[in-house]
Amino acid sequence: MNSRERFNAILNFENGAENLKYEYGYWAGLLRKWNKQNFINIDNPPEGINDTDLIRISLPVSQKKEKNLDKFFLDYFNLDPYPSKFPFDFSPLLPEKIIEENHEFKIIKDSYGATQKTIKVGTSVPMVMEYPIKTTEDFNSYKELYDRDFKKRLPKNWNDLATQLNSRDFPIRLGGNPFGFCGMPRHLMGDVNYMLSFYDNPGLIKDINDFYLEFAMEYWSEILSKVEIDWVMIWEDMAFKTGSFISKESFKEFLTPYYLKFVDFLKQFGVKNIIVDCDGLVGELIPLWLETGVTGIFPMEAVNDLIKIRENFPKLQMLGGVDKRILIKNDQRSIDKELEKISSIIKAGGFIPHIDHSIPMDADWHLFNEYREKLNNLIA
Numbered sequence: 001m002n003s004r005e006r007f008n009a010i011l012n013f014e015n016g017a018e019n020l021k022y023e024y025g026y027w028a029g030l031l032r033k034w035n036k037q038n039f040i041n042i043d044n045p046p047e048g049i050n051d052t053d054l055i056r057i058s059l060p061v062s063q064k065k066e067k068n069l070d071k072f073f074l075d076y077f078n079l080d081p082y083p084s085k086f087p088f089d090f091s092p093l094l095p096e097k098i099i100e101e102n103h104e105f106k107i108i109k110d111s112y113g114a115t116q117k118t119i120k121v122g123t124s125v126p127m128v129m130e131y132p133i134k135t136t137e138d139f140n141s142y143k144e145l146y147d148r149d150f151k152k153r154l155p156k157n158w159n160d161l162a163t164q165l166n167s168r169d170f171p172i173r174l175g176g177n178p179f180g181f182c183g184m185p186r187h188l189m190g191d192v193n194y195m196l197s198f199y200d201n202p203g204l205i206k207d208i209n210d211f212y213l214e215f216a217m218e219y220w221s222e223i224l225s226k227v228e229i230d231w232v233m234i235w236e237d238m239a240f241k242t243g244s245f246i247s248k249e250s251f252k253e254f255l256t257p258y259y260l261k262f263v264d265f266l267k268q269f270g271v272k273n274i275i276v277d278c279d280g281l282v283g284e285l286i287p288l289w290l291e292t293g294v295t296g297i298f299p300m301e302a303v304n305d306l307i308k309i310r311e312n313f314p315k316l317q318m319l320g321g322v323d324k325r326i327l328i329k330n331d332q333r334s335i336d337k338e339l340e341k342i343s344s345i346i347k348a349g350g351f352i353p354h355i356d357h358s359i360p361m362d363a364d365w366h367l368f369n370e371y372r373e374k375l376n377n378l379i380a
Contacts, residue, residue, distance in 0.1 A: 002169035003080045007230060011273050011296065011317045013349040019379045020080045020352050023073060023372075024299065024320070025056040026359035029121075031072065039365040042072055050120045054358055058084045059170050062161050077372045083171040083231055086223065089153050090179055090212065092145035112178075112188065113142070133188040136204045142188075143211055150222050162226035174223060175233035176277060181258040182246070183235045184212050198250055209258045217265045224269035231273040232266055233298070234259075239280030241303045251288050263293035275317060279357065286313055301356040307341065310348050320356040321345065326371060327355070327363035335371050343378055353379075 001009065001017060009017035029051025034040045049055075049067060057070040059081045073079055091111035099115065100107040107117045113132035118124075133139050155161050165172065178187035185208045186194045197205050223229070238245060246254070266274055275296035276289055281303050289297070296317025300306065306321050322342060326334045342353045353375065359368065 004169055004171045004230060006080075007083065007171040007352075008272070010352055011350060013315065015349070019346055021078060021376055021379055022082050022319070022352055022354040023057050023077075023079055024082055024354055024358055025054050025058075025070070026073070026363075027051060027361045028053045028055050028068075029361050030359060030363060031055075033361065034365050037365065040072070040076075050118065051361070052119060052124060056082060056085065058082045060084065061086055061165070061172065062155055062157075064155075078376060081170050083173040085176065086172050086174045086227075086229065087155060088174065088179075088219070088223075090184070090215065090219075092142070093152070094145070114188075128190060131188060131190040131193065133204075133208070134193060136201065136207065139188075139204060139207060139211075146215065148218060150219050153219060154222060159226075165227045171230035172227070173231035173233050174220065174229045175235065177235045179212070179216065180234045180236040180276075181209050181213075181255045181262075182238045184208060195245070198246075198254070202254070205254055209254070213258050213262060216262065221265075221269075224266075224271070229269075229271055231275055232271050233275055233277050234262075234294070235277045237277065237279050239278055239282050239285060241280055243281045243283075244285050248284070248288065251285070256288070256292055259289070259292035259294065267293070273317065275319070283309065286316065290316070296350075299354075299357045302338075306345050310345050310351070314348070315350065318345070318351045320354055321351065322353050322355050322371075322375075324355045324357065324360050324363075327360065327367045330364070330367075332367070332370060335367065335374060339371075339374055339378060342375070346378070 003020060006017050006020055010019060028049045031040070031042070032051065035042065053068060055068055055070050057073050057079060060066050060069055061084050074081060089111070092113070094111045094113055096111055097109040098106065099109060103120065105117055105119045107115065107129070109115050114128050115130040116126040116128045118126045133142060178184055185205050188208065189197065194205070263274055273296060274294050275298050276294055277298050278285065279299065279301050282297060283304060286297065286309065290313065296319065299320030300318045302321065302323030302325070306318065309316065323338050326338050345351045346353060
């Protein structure tokens with residue numbers, strides 16, 4: 001089997017398929033750190049990539065070079081390429097505007113109209129200084145920035161590329177940040193305004209989700225009608241280490257109706273793997289997602305009890321799950337203990353193990369080597 005066939009076989013709980021040697025990605029600054037420590041001797045990530053930028057351990061969807069794709073981990077650690085991200089853009093395509101920049105940080109107004117500050121050294125998520133949507137009137141004006149000319153949102157030489165991709169031997173995912181039915185409103189409004197709007201302006205949240213549901217279905221039908229996608233990702237990140245930050249009742253009112261329509265749309269195109277991207281403790285959210293037709297969770301952070309989740313939800317697809325803290329603790333026993341847990345879940349099927357998100361900046365070179373060698377052997 002090639003990596004695409006194995007990906008689909010594993011998520012379909014088929015017996016006999018060898019699991020995949022996956023890592024999702026790493027912060028660019030990690031390679032620079034390991035270079036300085038003389039553990040490796042390779043070219044640093046190219047200029048224009050900050051330490052805080054994510055490098056995905058994937059193959060490019062097309063022949064076009066992508067500067068944020070891995071050139072080192074795949075070969076050195078004998079990994080399989082992670083499902084490649086099909087390019088998509090849900091923004092109104094506003095021109096990016098640099099407001100301020102120096103050697104420490106950059107402040108921009110991005111293609112969504114959000115003003116955000118990013119640091120150039122170290123790791124941190126961008127700090128959004130101003131969101132584009134505050135009121136219903138804002139969103140009514142914002143919608144006017146969109147049109148239905150989806151050709152400009154597709155890769156160049158689209159028809160030729162679609163033909164090539166249908167004979168590929170690696171998996172492709174469509175979706176991710178910021179598209180989701182919690183994710184999209186928060187991306188445009190910010191967490192505080194989003195949560196207050198449950199009470200103060202629920203119609204605004206529903207208007208946003210109505211708009212992007214229709215937009216997504218029209219836009220993605222152009223892609224799904226020509227390319228078989230292996231994984232559709234819905235980005236939510238709606239939980240912290242103590243649990244979901246919205247209630248079951250809010251989920252059913254503000255998310256469930258959109259999931260049901262969207263999942264039905266995807267199934268019409270034969271999409272089998274509909275996987276939510278959500279960090280944090282997700283146990284209370286899993287049954288709500290499963291009720292809508294979602295099939296899996298990524299990156300299944302280690303704050304969750306994976307063994308218990310597998311027992312309670314035997315057909316839930318899971319990716320990730322390996323506690324990233326084993327790469328930081330100077331205790332080799334923690335690696336063996338973690339992989340013992342992982343081994344039992346691999347045997348149950350429907351699970352592809354890797355560090356529970358990207359490889360952190362403070363990962364120790366020796367611990368990562370030991371972890372990766374032992375996990376590779378476990379899979380083999």
